[in-house]
Amino acid sequence: MGACTEVSYAAFGKRLYRSAFRERIPIAGSLALTHRCNLDCAHCYLQNDRSRTELSARQWAELLDQLARAGCLYLILTGGEPMLHEDFEAIYRHAVGLGILVIVFTNGTQIDDARLALFGRWPPHSVEISVYGLSAATCEAVCARPEAGEASLDAARRLQGSGVAVQLKTMALRRNVHELDAMHRRARELGIPFRLDSLVTPCLDGDRRPLAERLDEEDILSLDFQDARRRAAWRASLAHDTGPRRRLYTCGAGRISFHVHPDGMLAMCMCDLPRFDLTRGSFEAGWDGALRTRRAIPLPAGHPCAGCRDQAFCGLCPPIARMESGSELGLVPQLCRLGKRRRDMASRDAREAGGGWTIEGPQAHDAAPLQRPL
Numbered sequence: 001m002g003a004c005t006e007v008s009y010a011a012f013g014k015r016l017y018r019s020a021f022r023e024r025i026p027i028a029g030s031l032a033l034t035h036r037c038n039l040d041c042a043h044c045y046l047q048n049d050r051s052r053t054e055l056s057a058r059q060w061a062e063l064l065d066q067l068a069r070a071g072c073l074y075l076i077l078t079g080g081e082p083m084l085h086e087d088f089e090a091i092y093r094h095a096v097g098l099g100i101l102v103i104v105f106t107n108g109t110q111i112d113d114a115r116l117a118l119f120g121r122w123p124p125h126s127v128e129i130s131v132y133g134l135s136a137a138t139c140e141a142v143c144a145r146p147e148a149g150e151a152s153l154d155a156a157r158r159l160q161g162s163g164v165a166v167q168l169k170t171m172a173l174r175r176n177v178h179e180l181d182a183m184h185r186r187a188r189e190l191g192i193p194f195r196l197d198s199l200v201t202p203c204l205d206g207d208r209r210p211l212a213e214r215l216d217e218e219d220i221l222s223l224d225f226q227d228a229r230r231r232a233a234w235r236a237s238l239a240h241d242t243g244p245r246r247r248l249y250t251c252g253a254g255r256i257s258f259h260v261h262p263d264g265m266l267a268m269c270m271c272d273l274p275r276f277d278l279t280r281g282s283f284e285a286g287w288d289g290a291l292r293t294r295r296a297i298p299l300p301a302g303h304p305c306a307g308c309r310d311q312a313f314c315g316l317c318p319p320i321a322r323m324e325s326g327s328e329l330g331l332v333p334q335l336c337r338l339g340k341r342r343r344d345m346a347s348r349d350a351r352e353a354g355g356g357w358t359i360e361g362p363q364a365h366d367a368a369p370l371q372r373p374l
Contacts, residue, residue: 020071020256026287028257029067030076030270033060033085035262039107039143041132043173043213045271045323046080048203053263057087059279061094063260066283068098074125076103078270080262083110093122101125108155109148119164126165129156133176134183141175156192172198172223173213180223198223199315201271202323211324217338225345234346235353240312245305247298248318248328254295258287268294271319304331313346314339 020027034054035046055063067075075095082088083106095102108129119127129152133139136146145151152168159166168187172180180196187194200214215223225231249255253268260266265274266286275294276286299306305316316335318328325332 016073017252017256021252024255024292025071026067026256026258026283027071028074028252029072030078030257030259031060031063032078032080032260032262032270033082033088033091035080036084037080037107038084038109039081039132039145039148041143042141042175043171043200043210045201045203045210047210048205048207050080051263054085055262055264055279057090057094059264060087060091063264063278063283064091064095064098064100068100070283070287073101074103075100076105078105081107081110083115089114089118092118092124096122096124103128105130106155107131107143107148108152109145111155111159116158116162119159120162123164126167127159128167128169129159131156131168131170131183132173134179134186138176138179142173153186153190157190160190160192167193167195169195169197171200171213172196172215172220173200174215175213177215177219184227196223199320201320204271204273204323206323206326208324214334217334217341220338221341221345224342225349231346231349234313234342235350237312238343238346238350244307245299245311247296249295249297250311251317253317254291258291266291269317269319271317271323273319273322300329303329308339310336310339310343313342 016027019025035049035051037044037046037050041047077088077092077095079085082104085091092102092104102124104124104127106127106129108131111127131149131152132142133149135149139149140146156166156168168183168190170176170180170183176183184194184196198215198220200210202208202210223230224234249268251257251269253272257269258266259268259270259272260278261274264278266276266278266283267274268291276290278286305311308314314335315338316332320335321330321332322328324330
């Protein structure tokens with residue numbers, strides 16, 4: 001009998017994503033059970049889209065069965081606030097019962113004793129809680145609920161105490177930037193991982209009001225490189241130099257990942273527009289039809305992104321370009337500038353550390369996980 005080779009979870013995950021990418025298997029996705037929310041966040045990209053048109057528990061269960069057959073392994077249940085769906089418990093239990101690793105995105109304010117019992121009996125892969133401030137004044141300014149910060153932290157503590165894997169995260173905004181360090185310290189005191197994101201986008205319908213909360217470039221770069229873990233993540237992105245860009249999409253969307261809106265419309269990602277109606281056809285039909293076709297769209301010759309080497313650093317993608325510029329082929333000047341400056345700073349960091357980063361081949365970043373380095 002041959003020797004057993006030990007493989008780390010990270011190495012296994014990397015190999016799994018690469019294999020799925022090569023075979024075009026939808027191993028990771030997200031379901032927005034509802035766009036309704038009990039908070040009213042100034043930066044929310046869904047604030048103009050709170051339609052109550054939502055799939056029923058039976059419809060979600062039928063879709064989950066299809067996803068499991070298609071090879072889905074990781075699934076985010078999100079919103080809005082997903083726990084506002086009247087049948088959240090049934091939908092969640094069905095997903096976990098299929099053996100899918102479920103990640104719940106929530107603001108934590110709906111986690112009561114019953115939800116703790118649910119997660120205790122049917123453990124999620126993890127629960128990610130968004131917290132937008134610590135003080136009542138900041139929470140009032142960001143999400144119109146002064147008590148939201150403490151409610152979110154209390155939910156995180158209770159989940160942690162129940163043995164549930166939990167993470168805290170926030171959006172870096174003009175209204176809460178002065179409390180980011182304090183939020184990070186509080187998470188560290190609790191022993192809970194914490195991350196932040198600075199990419200504020202317009203609403204899905206193009207409404208630009210959320211952009212009033214986007215930080216200045218200098219503030220964003222300061223957040224990116226003052227934290228050792230974030231600096232290391234951006235340095236690691238140096239390995240994702242892909243050479244000339246040939247396709248409209250270069251992430252995992254439509255290749256290993258997907259998103260479903262509350263009404264059952266299949267999309268490439270959370271920020272993408274609907275591409276296929278799952279109430280009128282199967283997931284397989286949408287994945288092998290509309291999403292395959294969209295994934296194959298080439299980048300027009302002469303597009304500024306074609307020869308850009310900063311693609312792993314800017315955060316620009318077709319849906320974000322559409323939301324901000326009105327065209328999926330548009331550019332977002334601030335993101336372009338941030339991409340170049342991040343790359344320059346990461347390169348300088350790597351040189352000063354005396355180490356390099358090996359480029360693992362063309363399109364190496366295509367099989368990367370769903371989220372940016374945070």
